Amino acid sequence: MARIVFPVPPVDSEQTRSFRTHASYIRAFRELALGESALPLEDAVVGLHASAAPLLFRPDGPPRSCDREQLLACLRRAWATARLLEHTHALAEDSEIIRLANSWGAVQTYYVLYGAAQALMVAEGGTRPQSHEPTKRRYVDLWTSRSLHIAPWTVAATSPGDRLADRDGFLGGPGRALDLDLHPWVAWQGEQAWDIAAKALRSTRQLLVETRLAGKRREKLAAKKKQWRLDQEARTASSRKPAVEPRTVRLTAAEREAATDAVRPATMADYLYRLRVKANYEDVTVFSDGPSSDREAAEVGADLVALASATLLVHELRIAAIIGSDDLVKAMDAVLLHTCGESTGGLAHRRDLHARLP
Template sequence: MARIVFSAPPVDSEQTRSFRTHASYIRAFRELALGESTLSLEDAVAGLHASATPFLFTPDGAARACDRGQLMACLRRAWATARLLEHTHALAEDSEIIRLANSWGAVQTYYVLYGAAQALMVAEGGTRPQSHEPTKRRYVDLWTSRSLQIAPWTLAATSPGSRLADGDGILGGPGRALDFDLHPWVAWQGEQAWDIAAKALRSTRQLLVDDRLANKRREKLAAKKKQWRVDQEVRMASGRKPAVEPKTVRLTVAEREAATSAVRPATMADYLYRLRVKANYEDVTVFSDGPSSDHEATEVGADLVALASATLLVHELRIAAIIGMNDLVKAMDAVLLHASGGSTGGLAYRRDLHARLS
């Protein structure tokens, strides 16, 4: 059985620790999507297509009205980004530049999901969100808030006690208690992908919670200062000694609980956005300096490619159920017709899988 094993790095740097953690998270999402990496990517994608089709490709009669131009523009962006990811990984796979390629690969994987999710939102008759937060927020409704379970897309972390969540606040989980003490660096395998992926989502939601609590403290401090200024005018008018301007505030337990429970569920869209920000802004060296070997870097690149392809496939199936499989295949053919170079990556393979349903 395949296992994820990270060799001990020569120097336990901050970049190495961060890389090993995120490499494990990425592998967990990839395994929930496509199973353990014992099959070729094409065989794994074919298996996902066969298992997901009965749940996702359920046409409900005549094609629904939507902005086809906007829909296809979103899909083409997602397909083009995935193709760049695939080609870059293929070209860099056996060279030292795979580390640099993965920095962009993390960003590209997020944008594949971003474009595919927006395409599905438009297909369902909505408007395309204009920024990241509305897209991630609507992604929750797109996948998690439905009577559908297909991990990792429907997996989410929310507040314990939330409706439909388990006792640990996990939506769409495996129906068992999850081990949040399982360290992402250990040689986990099989069903433990659920534990690692849930840990990734839980830590991602905690970042959202921390941001909300910080905002609430700023709001409370601003209100306190406003009241202080009013009080100062009264004190000065009465000749009393000025009070010290407040510099900090603390939230009450009730305020903290209310703010925390109001934070929406965190999904894989949030995790990939977190990875995008980390790789592109916060720590641009995590993928270049973090791996202890080029082999580790290559494995992460392959997992990103696989996760992007799987993400496109499930969105394509749901879109085809709305607009018709023939129209989706025609759109894929139009892109493939003008594709330069000899390789067309996952798009051509998924097109052939979809064509069998048309």
């Protein structure tokens, strides 16, 4: 079976530790989507199409009306971003440039999902969200709040108290207890992709929780300062000694629990957004300085390309069920007229698969 191994580099820097962790997370999502990475991408995409089409391509009558112009604009942005990702990886794969390419590859993979998800939202009759948070929030309704089970898109980390979650606090899980103690650097394989992906989602949701808790502390401190100012007026009027202005507050256990439970589920959209922020703002050197070899960097690049292609495919299938497969294929053909050197598993390949739909 395919195994993932990240050799320990001579210098265990912060960038290297971060890179190894995220490389493992990315590989886990890729394997949940397309199976073991030893399989050629073209074959993996064919397999995903065969297994996903019966679940996702379910026309419920004549093609529905929606804002076709907006829908196609979203799709074209996603397709163009995927092509940039694919061609950059192909050109940089055998050189040290792959490290720099992966920094943008992480950003581009998120924007592929962003555009594809918005296209599906429009296809279903909604309006296109104008920013990241509304898109990620609606992504939960788009995939995890339905009766679909197609990992990794329908998997989410939520509060353990959620009535629909399993005992580990996950939606759309594998139906078994998850090993959340499994370290992402170990030589994991097969079904353990679920455990590693779960760790990625759990840690991503924890960041959302910490942001919410920080906001609640700010709110509580603001309220406390407001009350302090009112008290000061009363103290001044009665010639009493001024009280010390509050500087910090603590949330009670009940307040922390309520705030934590109110945080929405975290999906792969949230993880890819987290990766985008890390690669583009927080730590731009994680992909350039983190890999212990160019080969390790190239493997991550290939996983990003594969995950982007798989993400487009599942969204395209659901869109085809709404607008009709013929219209989807025509839209793809219009783009392919101006495309050359299409990569394996890319737009032209998926177009041929969709053309076989009824």
